[in-house]
Every structure is written in structure tokens, then in C-alpha cells.
Amino acid sequence: MAPPKRLLIVDDNEDILSTFYEFFNSLGYEVKTAVDGFAALKVLRDKPDYFDCLITDLVMPNISGVGLIAIVKKEYPDLKIIAMTGYGDQPGALASEAEADLVLFKPIDLFKIEAKVSELIGQNDE
Amino acid sequence: MSTPLIGVSNSILKIKELINHVANTCLNVLITGETGVGKEVVAHNLYAESPRAQNSFVKINCAALPETLLESELYGYEKGAFTGAHKKRHGKFLTADQGVLFLDEIGDMPLTLQSKMLHVLQSGEFSPLGSDQDFKTDVWVIAATNQNLEERIQNKSFREDLYYRLNIIKIDIPPLRKRKEDIPALIEYYFRLYRSEYPTGHGIKPDADTLAKLTAYHWPGNVRQLQNCIKKQMVLNDWGKILEELPEDPEAAPRVSRENDTQNSDALFPNEANSERMKIISEFVDLSTSSEKLFEDISLKKIKKLASDKVEKEVITFVLDKVGWNRSRAAKILKVSYKTLLYKMSEFDVHPPMK
Ligand SMILES: Nc1ncnc2c1ncn2[C@@H]1O[C@H](COP(=O)(O)OP(=O)(O)OP(=O)(O)O)[C@@H](O)[C@H]1O
Ligand SMILES: [Mg+2]
Numbered sequence A: 001m002a003p004p005k006r007l008l009i010v011d012d013n014e015d016i017l018s019t020f021y022e023f024f025n026s027l028g029y030e031v032k033t034a035v036d037g038f039a040a041l042k043v044l045r046d047k048p049d050y051f052d053c054l055i056t057d058l059v060m061p062n063i064s065g066v067g068l069i070a071i072v073k074k075e076y077p078d079l080k081i082i083a084m085t086g087y088g089d090q091p092g093a094l095a096s097e098a099e100a101d102l103v104l105f106k107p108i109d110l111f112k113i114e115a116k117v118s119e120l121i122g123q124n125d126e
Numbered sequence B: 001m002s003t004p005l006i007g008v009s010n011s012i013l014k015i016k017e018l019i020n021h022v023a024n025t026c027l028n029v030l031i032t033g034e035t036g037v038g039k040e041v042v043a044h045n046l047y048a049e050s051p052r053a054q055n056s057f058v059k060i061n062c063a064a065l066p067e068t069l070l071e072s073e074l075y076g077y078e079k080g081a082f083t084g085a086h087k088k089r090h091g092k093f094l095t096a097d098q099g100v101l102f103l104d105e106i107g108d109m110p111l112t113l114q115s116k117m118l119h120v121l122q123s124g125e126f127s128p129l130g131s132d133q134d135f136k137t138d139v140w141v142i143a144a145t146n147q148n149l150e151e152r153i154q155n156k157s158f159r160e161d162l163y164y165r166l167n168i169i170k171i172d173i174p175p176l177r178k179r180k181e182d183i184p185a186l187i188e189y190y191f192r193l194y195r196s197e198y199p200t201g202h203g204i205k206p207d208a209d210t211l212a213k214l215t216a217y218h219w220p221g222n223v224r225q226l227q228n229c230i231k232k233q234m235v236l237n238d239w240g241k242i243l244e245e246l247p248e249d250p251e252a253a254p255r256v257s258r259e260n261d262t263q264n265s266d267a268l269f270p271n272e273a274n275s276e277r278m279k280i281i282s283e284f285v286d287l288s289t290s291s292e293k294l295f296e297d298i299s300l301k302k303i304k305k306l307a308s309d310k311v312e313k314e315v316i317t318f319v320l321d322k323v324g325w326n327r328s329r330a331a332k333i334l335k336v337s338y339k340t341l342l343y344k345m346s347e348f349d350v351h352p353p354m355k
Helices: A014-026 A037-046 A065-075 A089-097 A110-125 B010-022 B039-048 B067-075 B111-123 B149-154 B160-166 B182-197 B208-216 B222-236 B239-245 B252-257 B262-284 B291-297 B300-322 B327-334 B338-347
Strands: A006-010 A030-034 A053-057 A080-085 A102-105 B029-032 B057-061 B100-104 B140-145 B169-172
Touching (some): A006 A014, A006 A037, A014 A030, A014 A110, A030 A037, A037 A053, A037 A065, A053 A065, A065 A080, A065 A089, A080 A089, A080 A110, A089 A102, A089 B160, A102 A110, B010 B039, B010 B169, B029 B039, B039 B057, B039 B100, B039 B140, B057 B067, B111 B160, B182 B222, B182 B262, B208 B239, B222 B239, B262 B300, B300 B327, B300 B338, B327 B338
Parallel strands (some): A006 A030, A006 A053, A053 A080, A080 A102, B029 B169, B057 B100, B100 B140
16 A cells, blocks of 8 residues: 655644644545744754645744745755645735745635645656 | 854744754845844844855845935946936945845835835846846845834835735744843843953942842843943943933833732743743853853753852851861861861862951
């Protein structure tokens, strides 16, 4: 059997974080979470090449999602990135500029984001 | 050389760690915090730890200049661009190329210049006043403000799009009153610095009681105000007077009258316990070094020795004094051999008082 796909989910809202965690976990993903960009960066630097996909909020303290995406794109170019934002167009536009693979607007349909995740990671496998 | 970021509080340690992780990214940084908290120190530390440290660090204060002057300072101008432009002048965006441009007090930048700034940050290009040529520039933008930019966005005096573009990495420095553990460390560091700078100054360091008062004070002017107190002490050598002259905390009075309020006293005690702790630690550990060095320096074994030496010395002196410096009597009282006492006296440099 193929190993489970690994996700890193980043959001400063604990409710969103636990909802995402439960959902992806129940579908057989291995999920790790981080509460802001700095925490996420430390997880990534600790385990480079471990994750298949990063799902990140954009407006967060210390390192924003946009900053995280820019750093990840440079240091871990193979990691797929989905950005989500609840703050209107601005951060979303910056996330696209930082080359997120996908930008979604909150509120987010969990089944839809799961479909996108498996699509992105699937491409990665080929 | 840049000022080291002194401090042992969790907030300062976290900021140091963040600097360490992002200094090589050259992503725009926004530094916020009250006046005198160290925004410029943080900006300079980012620069010093970055691959751009060999290039220039160019600072511009967006609050200090009138709009047109600020614009020509930032972008430069061609000869004849306006009356008085007798010859061409480079702007800071050009002089900072390959280096850091530190936009201080960005919250005070006029709206029209904010649009132009946004454009430059988006495109990496700008043109000097009176020129139709575009210049490419590669600057690392670090901005700072003591204003609440979210509020300024609400009342439309700061552009939201510029805010998000600057706010890629955000470093918020809490006021000194929210990280009191840093106060003894800062005092130690600046005492040492000013001693070497004012060789004629002879102010003595604060004693435990004064240190407690300095630590409890609310420091509305933050580190800068603390520095000024220490400079004053170098000259006056009168802590009593310096403490007396500190402006009072307007919120202190109501806090005292609500002393029975459990929530309040709860918040008060850990702080006091903390400053008491830092006071004790500062006797044995040099808190004024960087955190990495500090952690290297701290070793229980070493501190145990320093602490017990200090107490032993006092006890030995006390007993000798009581018995008129009769060393064999003192050794009996202390329950050590005569030889041990002599050895300890010489180790701790204990001498009978001059007659
Ligand atoms: N953590 C620190 N360690 C050592 N020195 C500090 C620290 N924080 C501040 N200082 C010193 O305090 C003074 C004020 O700091 P700084 O100029 O960086 O404050 P600022 O936040 O930029 O203030 P303002 O908003 O008034 O411009 C400087 O002399 C600086 O060197
Ligand atoms: Mg400043």
C-alpha cells in the first residue's frame, strides 16, 4: 500500500485548524498543523522533503502566509501549495504573485479542497 | 557595528529566532511597536545577519520631511526638475540598491507617496523626478512604525494594498513594561557601555531596592527612556533623584485602588516574582550578552559555585567580625578546620578592617 500523503496545514485560527485536521485525518492523510508562518517554517526546516502539500492561511502574525509561500517556493520547490484567505483580494493576489499553486477564498468547502489536494499531489507522483 | 538586541524575555528571544530565520529571505518586513522599543535595532540586526550586510543600509524618516522633499529624497531628481534643482541627485532607492532601505515612520507617509511607493514595490522600478527613464532597483525594504496601521486603513489614511505588501513578515516589539525581565539586562549592558564612553562618569549601579523600582516602572518611553536615566546617573550619581523625576504612571492609581480585584492582583504577582527572579539571576549571570551566549554561559555547576562563594564570604566576614578577627575561634564556630578557614579567607579576599 502507498504511504499516506502528508499535509502541513497552517492557520492562526485553532477552530479551522482542528476542523481541517479531523477532516483530512479521517480520509487517511497524515496531517501536521502549525499556528503561524514561523511555526510552519520551523516544521518544514526540521523535515525537508517530508510533506506533499502545504495548505496555508495568508494573514497571520510574524511570517504571513505570503511570506511562507515565497520562502517555500525557493527552498522546497516540489512542495505543492494551496493558499486560503478570508481577507478579500489583496492577500490572495500577493499569494498568486508568490506562486501558490492554488488560491481559495474562505469559507472553504472541505470536499472541494480535498479534490484539489489529490489533484495536485497526483500530478506530483507522475 | 550594530547594537545587539539585548533581552532575555520570551518576546525578545522569539524575535531573535525570527530574525535568524528570515534574514536571508529579503522579503519585505514591517516592524511595529511603541516609541523607543527598538524598531531600528531590529531592522539593523536583520540587515547585519543578511547576505546584504556588506552593502548599504539606507534609512529615511518618512515623518520628518515635507511631502515634496521626501519624494525627491526617495527617488532623486534630474537637473532642472524643479526650481532649485541645479544638479542631478540620486535618491535613496538608488543608493540602497543591493542593500537595505529602511523606511522609518512609514505610517506617516502621505497618501500620494504611498501610491508611488506601492508601484515601486510591485515593479522594482522607479523614475527620478523630472526624468522619463525607469531605473531597476533591488532593495530590501524594511519598514517601521509606531502607528496602528489597521486603524489608519480604517480611516483611509493608509493604503490597504501597501500595508499587505509591506506586511509579508511582521515583527511586533512589545513595550518594555510587558517584558520587565529585560530591564536588568538592559541596565547592565548600558551601564557597561556608558562607563567606557564617559570615563569621568562615576555613577554607581542600582542597588537591589533601586533595581526593583526601576523594574516596576512603566517606561512610557521604553528603552530610550531607560538609556537616558542611566546616562543621567553617570553624571548625577543620585538614583533617588532620578527615580523621583520619572513621570508617574497615569494608570497606576486606579490599579492600586482595585488591589482586591483578583484578576488584577493575579496579573501583578507573576510579574513581581519574575523581576525578583531576574534580579537574583543577574547577580551571577551576565544578562547583557546575546541569548545564545547567555545560554552557553549558564551552567548550574558554575552558578552554584558563584552563589555559595558569595554567601560563604559574607558569613565568614560576619563571624570573624563578631569574634574580633580571632581566626581559630571563627573556625570553631564555622565548624571548619583552621586551615580551611585560612584558605577560604585568601580565596575570597577577606581581610580584617584597617585600624
Ligand atoms: N533590545 C535592545 N537592546 C539594546 N538596545 C536597545 C534595545 N531596544 C532599544 N535599544 C536602544 O534604545 C534606543 C531606542 O531604540 P530604537 O531607536 O531602535 O527605537 P524605535 O523603536 O525605533 O523608536 P522610535 O519609534 O522612537 O523611532 C536606541 O538607542 C537603541 O539602541
Ligand atoms: Mg526609530
